[in-house]
Amino acid sequence: MQAQLATIVQQLINGITLGSMYALVALGYTLVYGILLMINFAHSEMFMVGAYVGLFTLTGLTNPHLVGGLAAFFKGSGFGLVILFALVFVVAMIAVGCLGMLVERFAYRPLRNAPRLAPLISAIGVSIFLQNAVLLWVNTMALPFPQVFPVKEITIYGSAQVSTLQIFILVTVIILLTALDTFVARTRMGKAMRATSQDREAAGLMGIDINRVITFTFFIGPALGAVAGIFNGMYYGVVLWNMGFIPGIKSFTAAVLGGIGNLRGAILGGFLLGIVESLASGFLSTGYKDVVAFIVLILVLIFRPGGLLGESVVEKV
Amino acid sequence: MGGSKMDIQTKVGDGGWSKGKIALAVVGAILLVFLPVVLQGFVAMSFLVRILAVVGIYVMLALGLNIVVGYAGLLDLGYIAFYAMGAYSAAVVGNLFVKAVSHIGAVGLREFLTSSTFIFMLPVAALIAALTGISLGTPVLRLRGDYLAIVTLGFGELIRILATNNFLGLTNGAMGMSINVPNPVGLVAMQKPVINIPAVGFSFQFSVNLYWYYVVVLLICFTIFIVRRLDNSRLGRSWVAMREDEVAAASVGVNIRTAKLWAFALGALWGGLAGVVFANFQGFITPDSFSFLESVFVVSMVVLGGMGSIPGVIIGAALIGGLPAIIQGVAQSPMLASVFHIDAPTASAIANYRYLLFGLLMVVMMAWRPQGILPSKRRARELHPEDEKTLEEEDQSLWAVEHGIDGSGHDL
Numbered sequence: 001m002q003a004q005l006a007t008i009v010q011q012l013i014n015g016i017t018l019g020s021m022y023a024l025v026a027l028g029y030t031l032v033y034g035i036l037l038m039i040n041f042a043h044s045e046m047f048m049v050g051a052y053v054g055l056f057t058l059t060g061l062t063n064p065h066l067v068g069g070l071a072a073f074f075k076g077s078g079f080g081l082v083i084l085f086a087l088v089f090v091v092a093m094i095a096v097g098c099l100g101m102l103v104e105r106f107a108y109r110p111l112r113n114a115p116r117l118a119p120l121i122s123a124i125g126v127s128i129f130l131q132n133a134v135l136l137w138v139n140t141m142a143l144p145f146p147q148v149f150p151v152k153e154i155t156i157y158g159s160a161q162v163s164t165l166q167i168f169i170l171v172t173v174i175i176l177l178t179a180l181d182t183f184v185a186r187t188r189m190g191k192a193m194r195a196t197s198q199d200r201e202a203a204g205l206m207g208i209d210i211n212r213v214i215t216f217t218f219f220i221g222p223a224l225g226a227v228a229g230i231f232n233g234m235y236y237g238v239v240l241w242n243m244g245f246i247p248g249i250k251s252f253t254a255a256v257l258g259g260i261g262n263l264r265g266a267i268l269g270g271f272l273l274g275i276v277e278s279l280a281s282g283f284l285s286t287g288y289k290d291v292v293a294f295i296v297l298i299l300v301l302i303f304r305p306g307g308l309l310g311e312s313v314v315e316k317v
Numbered sequence: 318m319g320g321s322k323m324d325i326q327t328k329v330g331d332g333g334w335s336k337g338k339i340a341l342a343v344v345g346a347i348l349l350v351f352l353p354v355v356l357q358g359f360v361a362m363s364f365l366v367r368i369l370a371v372v373g374i375y376v377m378l379a380l381g382l383n384i385v386v387g388y389a390g391l392l393d394l395g396y397i398a399f400y401a402m403g404a405y406s407a408a409v410v411g412n413l414f415v416k417a418v419s420h421i422g423a424v425g426l427r428e429f430l431t432s433s434t435f436i437f438m439l440p441v442a443a444l445i446a447a448l449t450g451i452s453l454g455t456p457v458l459r460l461r462g463d464y465l466a467i468v469t470l471g472f473g474e475l476i477r478i479l480a481t482n483n484f485l486g487l488t489n490g491a492m493g494m495s496i497n498v499p500n501p502v503g504l505v506a507m508q509k510p511v512i513n514i515p516a517v518g519f520s521f522q523f524s525v526n527l528y529w530y531y532v533v534v535l536l537i538c539f540t541i542f543i544v545r546r547l548d549n550s551r552l553g554r555s556w557v558a559m560r561e562d563e564v565a566a567a568s569v570g571v572n573i574r575t576a577k578l579w580a581f582a583l584g585a586l587w588g589g590l591a592g593v594v595f596a597n598f599q600g601f602i603t604p605d606s607f608s609f610l611e612s613v614f615v616v617s618m619v620v621l622g623g624m625g626s627i628p629g630v631i632i633g634a635a636l637i638g639g640l641p642a643i644i645q646g647v648a649q650s651p652m653l654a655s656v657f658h659i660d661a662p663t664a665s666a667i668a669n670y671r672y673l674l675f676g677l678l679m680v681v682m683m684a685w686r687p688q689g690i691l692p693s694k695r696r697a698r699e700l701h702p703e704d705e706k707t708l709e710e711e712d713q714s715l716w717a718v719e720h721g722i723d724g725s726g727h728d729l
Binding site for chain 1: 678687
């Protein structure tokens with residue numbers, strides 16, 4: 001009994017870690033959907049590119065040949081580590097955010113008034129393009145993610161353990177989510193985003209620069225996705241060109257589960273999906289853990305297409 | 318194909334084929350039948366026969382998906398699942414069949430049945446695939462557009478994951494399974510005559526690849542026949558109505574439920590047929606052949622060629638399915654490589670860059686020519702309404718306004 005309970009606790013911890021990554025990526029889907037009513041299929045590639053940029057920045061900054069004495073400083077003390085990881089995250093967020101803006105500018109903006117199928121197909125094209133660009137550039141091999149972060153296991157209940165990395169991920173994600181929530185609720189830009197998502201045309205008439213809002217959305221979403229990508233690399237220890245696909249689909253599931261277009265829904269959905277998936281892989285077979293997410297996706301879309309926190313949308317003529 | 322202005326009834330029916338067209342059709346048919354024979358006869362080019370057969374399978378797949386995407390307007394991103402269903406049912410049921418038949422005492426009958434396994438499997442596997450299509454279609458009837466696309470994607474992955482995990486002990490997991498069906502009916506007899514013309518280096522013997530090439534061509538002709546009929550049928554017209562406006566279509570009496578289910582079932586059926594041929598042609602299948610990327614390829618064939626247009630879809634399938642393989646093949650064949658100046662590294666580089674190019678192509682295509690290379694007339698007008706521009710723009714802004722208002726579920 002105790003062993004069972006310990007397994008449950010362990011899977012819960014793993015699930016929350018996984019869920020916090022899903023939540024970050026799901027926010028990207030939900031932000032874009034809220035404003036443009038389109039599924040940004042290429043978002044999973046932002047996750048992947050983020051992991052690569054993070055990996056390269058981290059290896060670059062810890063390489064004494066490139067940065068000299070700074071490498072020792074970064075690795076030497078707790079303070080150095082904080083600065084190092086802050087730098088890694090900021091660089092990846094800015095780089096991937098810019099990539100997101102570029103993608104919007106060239107692949108989605110020309111299609112803004114096209115039938116809804118067109119941007120989706122274009123997004124799939126972007127996704128394939130980015131995957132293969134990375135594949136050709138860095139080769140097929142999975143790159144190992146350097147273990148710079150000091151990982152320690154802390155036993156909490158029976159055989160259940162939580163690692164410092166898991167705590168780090170959860171804390172960072174909570175900070176980011178709170179920041180985003182406050183940003184959207186309090187700032188001028190956040191207000192403009194909410195207005196645009198309610199009614200793009202009317203928001204434009206009220207003097208909101210729609211294009212700026214959309215560009216900004218395409219910066220924030222991918223930037224958050226990049227953070228999740230780096231976490232994913234740190235957590236699993238590898239970075240691969242097609243690592244974005246499955247987490248991307250799952251995060252989309254999370255966004256739908258919470259109610260797509262709803263920020264808090266995406267967060268809730270992310271954590272829920274992560275936990276369900278971890279429990280399933282702990283108690284069923286690991287081979288079927290991906291199946292769980294897809295079954296959840298299909299069930300949610302069939303029985304509650306509006307999601308947990310979303311309202312159901314009635315089609316009007 | 319003269320089109321009346323209203324375009325309600327184009328194609329088929331207006332019989333009068335011009336002489337030029339008939340000549341073109343005859344030349345096309347002759348090429349279709351004899352070109353592979355010529356290719357087979359020259360050692361350096363015989364690899365092209367295999368590629369032609371593979372392209373043919375892609376054409377079937379693309380024509381099947383065209384029913385779902387082009388006619389009914391439902392974006393299916395997991396179409397490869399039906400292909401997989403067809404292939405795996407052909408393998409599983411085919412192997413069972415061969416085993417069952419092996420108990421028959423009469424040698425002649427046993428051999429005949431065993432060698433015709435493929436023909437018996439066609440309807441069985443197609444039916445299984447169609448049933449899969451209906452069982453996917455029923456729960457997702459209410460979904461539309463992007464949501465449907467994502468659910469079908471999930472479904473496609475589901476099937477692949479089940480196959481990888483050796484579902485119910487049927488699929489042998491990631492290692493794949495082989496199809497223990499011996500030479501198909503008639504092949505041995507056809508392989509007997511050998512034609513030699515030493516003067517030009519021509520030496521022809523009927524091959525397995527050639528056999529499957531002809532099977533595929535026959536099936537494609539059958540597919541085109543059915544699909545053209547469908548396009549102009551009552552069902553086809555209700556698909557058009559549904560694709561253009563579901564609510565309006567329902568209000569004038571189109572049964573959306575039936576129309577969608579038929580689209581799913583028929584699309585799946587052709588996916589299944591293609592799967593059966595694929596499984597028998599390869600003799601061996603693994604879950605890797607049914608990845609999401611394959612689904613995307615088939616979608617790009619349809620989109621690139623022109624949604625809803627049969628010649629367009631065939632061109633799309635030939636371009637995307639055939640070109641990379643041909644380039645690679647040419648590089649591997651020493652004689653042709655010297656003619657075309659493509660060496661092995663260049664060829665593999667081209668093959669590697671093709672995915673990159675596909676991605677780019679999809680983006681460019683959507684922005685520049687969303688109707689595809691050879692669009693169907695009606696689809697072109699839907700996607701590129703130059704003539705009725707003002708009208709359409711008015712429509713769209715109205716639609717956007719309305720949609721914005723009822724989009725209250727998307728509050729941030």
